[in-house]
Amino acid sequence: MNAPAILLALLFGTATVMTIALAVAWSHFGRQKHVLTWTASYAVGMLQWMANAGGFFLKSPFWFIITGIGLIISGSLLAIGVRQRSGKPLRLAGFAVPAAIVIAAMAFAIGPVGSQIMQGFIIPAYVGALLAVSAFSLWPKDRRFTPPELAFCAALLAFVVVQLALAGSATLIRGPEAGKDIYRLIFSIFMPTIYVATAVTAVLVVAGDLALQLRTQMRHDPLTQVLNRRGLDEAAAQAIAQARRHKRPLALVVCDLDGFKGLNDGHGHIAGDQALRGFARLLVSAVRRGDVVGRMGGDEFGLLLLDSAATAAAEVMERVRAEVAHLALPGVPVTGLRASFGVAELVPTDQQLEDMFARADAALYTAKKDGKDRIAIWSEAA
Structure with missing residues (x-):
């Protein structure tokens, strides 16, 4: 050849x-x-x-x-x-x-x-x-x-x-x-x-x-397209390291839907999925590029707001809280949905997301105990 x-x-x-x-x-x-x-x-x-x-x-x-x-x-x-x-x-x-x-x-x-x-x-x-x-x-x-x-x-x-x-x-x-x-x-x-x-x-x-x-x-939740718990943990490790390195504030928000169980029981899981997707979109649209939104499980979400103190994060979440009641779900004339939020700020002893999560979750529990549909900051709830 x-x-x-x-x-x-x-x-x-x-x-x-x-x-x-x-x-x-x-x-x-x-x-x-x-x-x-x-x-x-x-x-x-x-x-x-x-x-x-x-x-x-x-x-x-x-x-x-x-x-x-x-x-x-x-x-x-x-x-x-x-x-x-x-x-x-x-x-x-x-x-x-x-x-x-x-x-x-x-x-x-x-x-x-x-x-x-x-x-x-x-x-x-x-x-x-x-x-x-x-x-x-x-x-x-x-x-x-x-x-x-x-x-x-x-x-x-x-x-x-x-x-x-x-x-x-x-x-x-x-x-x-x-x-x-x-x-x-x-x-x-x-x-x-x-x-x-x-x-x-x-x-x-x-x-x-x-x-x-x-x-x-x-790293992403298939239903809402935001980060899942694994992705949120990875993003939190980077965010905490960056906040420490540059000596900048960092806020964690933990939130969930107050009427989610009733919506699921009364209108089925399809309506529940629609509510989760809509709530996720609200959260993503409320934060800045570079901030982190993740679904922690069920109807619970976590947000990391970079260069934000707890009070500033609470102000951002107030806009979300006001809009949750207006979530439109096909086939559900009145959703009755509300949302509660717990906010915690990075402190010197925090090493990982779990450290911040414990305080933010405690603040969320306080918001629920005080009547739901509200925002609580850990320093005020402690």
Whole structure:
């Protein structure tokens, strides 16, 4: 088997393995749109490398045209998938129209014109542009790159360099064979490595997203989408350490719904779930970005308010308390819901959430004992 056959077999094998791996990831781990789009990209890549082999061994312009179309479609799908993953605006016409123009130009260069310079320049230049768009679309907002994202971005940018080098070397072609050595050298040395690297890092990104999804599920309550007790404990450890380090106040609020049991008994658990989701939304909307909201169990919630003294936290919770009675639940004309709140502030002897929780829970007990639908601060309840 000669070198071109080995090279094309390697590229075809990589595309095949990626198609299978991404199809399995899409089928079993959330069915995200971008994973399906990447699966389609590598599936087209399989067909494109087969067409490339046909064009090379049969010396057929038709198969080279099919190869070019496959490269354009595969690169477009990769870029579309990156934008889907990042949540950035996606206009399919922005990919389809340029792709159609490039395909027409490529077919004209291979067919009627027979220009090998145009043939070797148009496709690598356009694919390089698509990969550059993919790399910049991968850039996350309001956070740093994860290691898999950084590796994938680096692989895409390296792919861009290879494509531009191929496009540049195509301008040196002077005849059927003259000038092709540099083009073939760049393709044979760099294309397999960078194609495999891009494929591997794309799988790492999918795996990293899955790991993040699992961590998020482990730390969040599936009903209300706020932190669960485990997530709240982890957030509290960081918040307490930060408050100590910067000598800033920290307040813990423990609260629950006063009429929750009656709502469950009278209207069923669906109404109860609606009430919990609505109460959680009220709590999240009341606090600032960076503050922490978690469900501790049942209808009990805990909030950590950073840089807030107990009195300031009580003022924030007063707005929530006033709004609880107006929670609208489908099928329940009058909910009768109220909420009680206990507030405690970080003191020097506190080491973990349990230390603050004991005082906040005591304050909540005082609020219940004094008639419910009120806020109690531990220093006043002690």
